[in-house]
Amino acid sequence: MFDLSGRVAVVTGASRGIGESSARVLDSAGAQVVLSGRTVSDLERVAADLTNSPVVIPCDLSQQGAGTQLAGEILDQVQGVDVLVNNAGIPMRRMPEKLTEEEIDLVFAINVRSLLTLSIGLADSMKARGGGSIINVSSVAGIRGPGARVAYAGTKGAVDAMTRALASDWGPDGIRVNSIAPGLIATAIWEESRNTVPGLIEDLEGQIALKRWGFGDDIADVVMFFASDASRYVTGETLAVDGGLARVTASAQPQVLPELLE
Numbered sequence: 513m514f515d516l517s518g519r520v521a522v523v524t525g526a527s528r529g530i531g532e533s534s535a536r537v538l539d540s541a542g543a544q545v546v547l548s549g550r551t552v553s554d555l556e557r558v559a560a561d562l563t564n565s566p567v568v569i570p571c572d573l574s575q576q577g578a579g580t581q582l583a584g585e586i587l588d589q590v591q592g593v594d595v596l597v598n599n600a601g602i603p604m605r606r607m608p609e610k611l612t613e614e615e616i617d618l619v620f621a622i623n624v625r626s627l628l629t630l631s632i633g634l635a636d637s638m639k640a641r642g643g644g645s646i647i648n649v650s651s652v653a654g655i656r657g658p659g660a661r662v663a664y665a666g667t668k669g670a671v672d673a674m675t676r677a678l679a680s681d682w683g684p685d686g687i688r689v690n691s692i693a694p695g696l697i698a699t700a701i702w703e704e705s706r707n708t709v710p711g712l713i714e715d716l717e718g719q720i721a722l723k724r725w726g727f728g729d730d731i732a733d734v735v736m737f738f739a740s741d742a743s744r745y746v747t748g749e750t751l752a753v754d755g756g757l758a759r760v761t762a763s764a765q766p767q768v769l770p771e772l773l774e
């Protein structure tokens with residue numbers, strides 16, 4: 513059920529973090545993986561470990577037209593696409609009053625516009641192959657109301673909304689569209705905040721029911737679920753993969769509860 517032999521999977525932001533883990537898991541399941549991102553050396557480092565004829569296609573998704581152009585380059589190099597993991601994204605931690613229009617445009621260009629245009633550019637290929645699976649990486653930031661992240665949260669809420677809308681548009685063609693909302697995953701995306709916001713990391717960790725940060729593999733295994741036939745009757749869903757950050761009230765002192773029940 514989790515065998516992806518003969519399938520082609522595109523992963524954006526495959527040069528590190530969640531995208532790297534996803535590329536590795538999809539390759540290990542038998543898929544040919546197309547890796548995209550800006551940093552060619554990192555893409556080639558990941559591709560060197562993959563076994564099913566990986567393809568590296570660099571792209572800067574902040575540019576106008578980039579998603580459409582990337583789709584064309586992908587279809588020039590592989591027979592067709594079955595799985596698309598729209599993972600590339602940037603953070604934007606700013607109080608609203610400090611946000612510039614350039615920053616708002618940048619985070620929406622990468623996290624929203626290119627995700628949509630790449631999906632559109634690859635949809636016909638999926639239809640021609642009888643369907644496919646699009647997996648959008650959103651965030652718990654689109655579910656909770658996070659502080660100092662209005663632009664980023666807006667992009668991720670948009671991703672979840674587009675996930676449902678595309679699931680409606682392309683369901684009749686056999687294309688499933690789902691999103692994964694990661695919680696706190698230990699990747700480079702946290703480097704700036706870790707260094708500039710004192711106490712933030714510890715404060716957030718206290719809000720996680722499972723009391724630990726996540727890792728790339730925690731997300732990649734769910735990417736695998738959505739890519740595979742195991743999720744064949746699931747579309748238009750957003751699955752929080754967050755150790756219970758978005759929807760579970762984490763108790764700081766779980767030992768208090770049994771005493772209350774006595």
Ligand SMILES: NC(=O)c1ccc[n+]([C@@H]2O[C@H](COP(=O)([O-])OP(=O)(O)OC[C@H]3O[C@@H](n4cnc5c(N)ncnc54)[C@H](OP(=O)(O)O)[C@@H]3O)[C@@H](O)[C@H]2O)c1
Pocket residue numbers: 524525526527528529530531548549550551552554571572573574599600601602603622649650651652653693694695696697698699700701702
């Ligand atoms: N880590 C978390 O806690 C967390 C939580 C919720 C959601 N997410 C989401 O998960 C996704 C992956 O994040 P991550 O944590 O793995 O972060 P990361 O380690 O910073 O990786 C981000 C990836 O996106 C690529 N990227 C960034 N800007 C790009 C651009 N202009 N054009 C093309 N590719 C670009 C990067 O590659 P290059 O730099 O080589 O271009 C990199 O491969 C993002 O959408 C993020 O919003 C992460």
